[in-house]
Amino acid sequence: MKEKALALFFLAILLFLLPLDLLFRQTEGPWGLPPLYLYLYGAWGFVVLLAYRFFRKP
Numbered sequence: 001m002k003e004k005a006l007a008l009f010f011l012a013i014l015l016f017l018l019p020l021d022l023l024f025r026q027t028e029g030p031w032g033l034p035p036l037y038l039y040l041y042g043a044w045g046f047v048v049l050l051a052y053r054f055f056r057k058p
Contacts, residue, residue: 004054008047015043 029035 001055008050008054011050012043012047015047016040 027035029038
């Protein structure tokens, strides 16, 4: 269980440190939203989904 938690932690760190190049883009993504917002909410949802799948009780 500790290995899964540590792997999820490092994955989340990797996902949230990568979008630094998205800070300086001025283009609009789908629905007129900035790509940074879409990436952050998508990464956050992915980490929450993985945490649920890893740590739920059967």
